[in-house]
Amino acid sequence: MTFSFVTQLSCSKCSHVYSSDLIHQLCKCGFPLLVDYDLEALAKVLKPKDLLERSHDLWRYHELLPIKRPENVVSLGEGMTPLLPMPKLGADMGISHLYMKDEGMAPTGTFKARGAAVGVSKAKELGVKGLVMPTNGNAGAAWSVFSSRAGIKSVIIMPKDAPAMIRSEVAAANSNLFLVDGLISDAGRIAAKAAADFQLYDVSTLKEPYRIEGKKTMGLEIVEQLGWETPDVIIYPAGGGVGLIAIHKAFKELEKLGWLNSGRMPRFVAVQAEGCAPIVKAWDEKKRESEFWPDSRTVAFGINVPKALGDFLVLQAIYETNGCALAVGDDEILGEQKHIVGKEGAFICPEGAAAFLAARKLRESGWIRENERVVVINTGMGLKYMDNENINLPVLRADEDIASLPVLP
Amino acid sequence: MTFSFVTQLSCSKCSHVYSSDLIHQLCKCGFPLLVDYDLEALAKVLKPKDLLERSHDLWRYHELLPIKRPENVVSLGEGMTPLLPMPKLGADMGISHLYMKDEGMAPTGTFKARGAAVGVSKAKELGVKGLVMPTNGNAGAAWSVFSSRAGIKSVIIMPKDAPAMIRSEVAAANSNLFLVDGLISDAGRIAAKAAADFQLYDVSTLKEPYRIEGKKTMGLEIVEQLGWETPDVIIYPAGGGVGLIAIHKAFKELEKLGWLNSGRMPRFVAVQAEGCAPIVKAWDEKKRESEFWPDSRTVAFGINVPKALGDFLVLQAIYETNGCALAVGDDEILGEQKHIVGKEGAFICPEGAAAFLAARKLRESGWIRENERVVVINTGMGLKYMDNENINLPVLRADEDIASLPVLP
Structure with missing residues (x-):
């Protein structure tokens, strides 16, 4: 049995094709390359039920991933994260079938592990000895540990105000970590x-074609976890938007494979922060591309991306699926985050909370109907965003007792 | 099909039995209660292959868990964590089949999620409205979020020098959190x-009988992930030792079910820190119980337990399986932790590193043989232990370039 059904790379803009056996970055036209597969051949030899006995990680979909030889797989057990029902939160929003795809349960605690696992594995297969990445934080953490696992040297460059916890994580992985007194764009240069x-x-991001394939597995898993049914709506917090592009690609591939029981595509929603909403602005103005968002800022640092290289692909996915884009404010994001952990015990990241807030607003506006099945992507664990400020807590003496219980459930 | 094959609770010391439909804490003789199942009946109706289509979490083993009605299950997707091969580390130690059961990929980032999921679910089934827990940290974090999910009020009491990150996590979950200017024993009082x-x-710990059942699923998963084969050695960092007792219980239940292909039991190893090694001391002295360890201290705060209520069960598991117990030093623990993330990309907690260090020492002494299959339990993610101290890193100006790469892979 062939391990991968990858055929080639093709440009997302001009359709020029490239070999997947050689190192390529962007297309010569300057746009990202996507990975193609022989889905027709695959549909003949693989059925959903064949997956049952496979490993509980994203490598269960190896035919739909670009690594040709199993010995090149670099894994820390990433993928097959829970698809959790959120009944109390759903009741509170008026959505009867609300789910969270919880990407907090991953190596390094965010969905970036998927892109890093597949990206680093393919880099290993291509004979890469060292790689370099500019990052706002979480992607750097993920790529650094997978590079260590692969024995590839990594150089990570991040703005000096990146969260201290992530800096320590990258340093622990023995990466060459540099801080820059500037923006992510300076780190890129x-x-x-x-x-x-x-x-x-x-x-x-998107200068190498393979991380998107790793992130694609979020879409494959959602459908498998729903018994090969599609949800009605998928809500994603979009910075670079690679995850949304990737999940959309997954659904198109599953459709071609004939693996979608319902045969329908979900509507895709991109959520941004009011302080950095270039894709929302473009969608509002019915444009195909976004403009650079000056002086961007948000507490949800993972979606602080003023101009994404793949913006046109995000917008394309939204238009094709009759989706939408909306922006939410920092204060209400933090309020929703606190509300969710109190209600459902899930301590999620601000980006995930922004996506849940979008679900709430879209239900209020009637864009989401009560009985629709809605999947919200939580991109990481809340823990990674903790500033560990001193919270005001009662301190008892060793011989003292509790006099009253201030917090109700 | 019956959801649970639980029959009763029985005392681990005097064998007195109790109903599992009523709230019980310790046996009237003062010792912990264990949960019994009708394994003979279960063996007739369930086979390992029946698990294939089940959810990828610990609830796949619901017949071997104490919750009788599925609607009482409180889950955040815990369990079915990766069993990762560690080939480079194994080569370095001279162990050809070295695996890590990586419990860092769990809600709240530690194996405590298992005990909390099953403990809180059973509490819900028993009609509990509020619970209280003294904790050094991670258990409190886990029980607080699962209590939120269940709608049960939680009161968490921890020493005031517990890690700030864990304090914030518990506070986020809307628990009644109290700090105490004292020790875990004061929190207990x-x-x-x-x-x-x-x-x-x-x-x-062990005052309620159900968390051990949650932790037991680590053992069930290890065997399922090895194709129903048993490893030769299981190495566990033991504080309260509940996880070791629980994994041992899992193996005994699987043996009775006839689900162990090899039919052999692994040898169990309890690892402690030199600054807190009561079980190691008891084992060295061939005793059945440990003594209180005064002035205990270690960087691996999860195993800083001077006298465990279940010490006699830990020692029993070691004696029964021809296992052993050994203590390792704080400095070498931190060295091993750093070595592992550089070598394999896995950023594990100090307790997990202590267990790997024990594997290294037991191989050096010949107690572990080269071709034995060794499973090391990593109880949590390294991230939770990060003090976020300023690490000394190069900071570039926005217009500056990298001059040299100091760190090698």
């Missing part, structure tokens, strides 16, 4: 220069 | 008093 100076593979 | 004063269920 330094990365490009370092790639040239030190013969490193530049794995900036 | 305050918890017992609060249980009486506020009609709360005291869920101190």
